[in-house]
Amino acid sequence: LNSRAFSTSSFAQDIQKITVYGSGLMGAGIVQVAAQKGYAVTMVDLDEGSLERGKGIISSSLKRVAKKQFKDDEQKQKEFIEFTFSNIKTNTDSGEGAKDADLIIEAIVENIETKQKLFGFLDKIAPKDAIFASNTSSLPITELAKATDRADRFAGLHFFNPVPQMKLVEVVKSEKTSDETHHALMEFSKKLDKTPVTCKDTPGFIVNRLLVPYLLEAIRLVERGVATSADVDTAMKLGAGMPMGPFELSDFVGLDTLKSIADGWREGGQVDPNLVAKIKTLDDLVSAGNLGRKTGQGFFPY
Numbered sequence: 001l002n003s004r005a006f007s008t009s010s011f012a013q014d015i016q017k018i019t020v021y022g023s024g025l026m027g028a029g030i031v032q033v034a035a036q037k038g039y040a041v042t043m044v045d046l047d048e049g050s051l052e053r054g055k056g057i058i059s060s061s062l063k064r065v066a067k068k069q070f071k072d073d074e075q076k077q078k079e080f081i082e083f084t085f086s087n088i089k090t091n092t093d094s095g096e097g098a099k100d101a102d103l104i105i106e107a108i109v110e111n112i113e114t115k116q117k118l119f120g121f122l123d124k125i126a127p128k129d130a131i132f133a134s135n136t137s138s139l140p141i142t143e144l145a146k147a148t149d150r151a152d153r154f155a156g157l158h159f160f161n162p163v164p165q166m167k168l169v170e171v172v173k174s175e176k177t178s179d180e181t182h183h184a185l186m187e188f189s190k191k192l193d194k195t196p197v198t199c200k201d202t203p204g205f206i207v208n209r210l211l212v213p214y215l216l217e218a219i220r221l222v223e224r225g226v227a228t229s230a231d232v233d234t235a236m237k238l239g240a241g242m243p244m245g246p247f248e249l250s251d252f253v254g255l256d257t258l259k260s261i262a263d264g265w266r267e268g269g270q271v272d273p274n275l276v277a278k279i280k281t282l283d284d285l286v287s288a289g290n291l292g293r294k295t296g297q298g299f300f301p302y
């Protein structure tokens, strides 16, 4: 028996130390779920202010999780929160944070040049066998990996917002991602109590590739005067079993995010342009700054 084949089929590459770049909505969530499970996590952002904001996101989410897990036991809640924070270190020095990582997860701004620059820099500093993963929603993993000399140890690890609640992780395998890397990320996701699915490096992966055209078609349906947005939401909730209707969900995702995904796919040409044709209602809401829940107004007021 070939020992290497044995080890790769049975055991995932040992991941213990994780460094997460970006302490925003997603980065903070990823840091939290990994630290809750006992991983040693370093959270890196550009400045102390951003790191403090990240810690704030983690703190309020952890309180909710602790209350749910240890209902009437305040002591256990406190211990759980302390345990999680004891596993988190923070750093504003990008290089320092990567030096001894087994896995680097990138959750910084959705800009290809900024991400490539970070990955190119980290490639020279991180241990040779460390795995690099990006949480990008819309950028090709293959293009990000090109900034490094470790395309075999590079993949997408796409979490969903809010990370502590959402069970799914899309593990995105580019043509160059090795089976070992893929396997290690699948096992890592399971250790976080998530359910991983495997997907090829294609626009929108699985969830957004289906969800975005659906959300856009809901807006077109209202533009055509078929029904009101409130009735479409009610219909999809009660008739199709969706937890949120498409308008409520679009407001939750952010109308700027929805528009920028649609624009990107249309311009990129890898998705049928009819599915992502321009929509006046959406463009008007975004240019008026009504971006959904986060601005207090989108399709609905908040």
Ligand code: NAI
Pocket (backbone or CB within 6 Å): 021, 022, 023, 024, 025, 026, 027, 044, 045, 046, 050, 094, 106, 107, 108, 109, 110, 114, 118, 135, 136, 137, 138, 158, 159, 160, 161
């Ligand atoms: P965010 O804007 O809340 O956070 C981004 C953070 O990255 C900021 O704190 C910023 O200071 C930091 N940052 C920027 N450049 C950096 C650098 N060079 N080094 C370290 N930190 C840096 O963004 P959000 O929403 O958390 O998204 C992050 C990534 O996750 C994006 O790639 C996005 O596409 C992806 N994503 C977002 C989802 C969402 O629902 N918001 C869902 C799934 C993926």
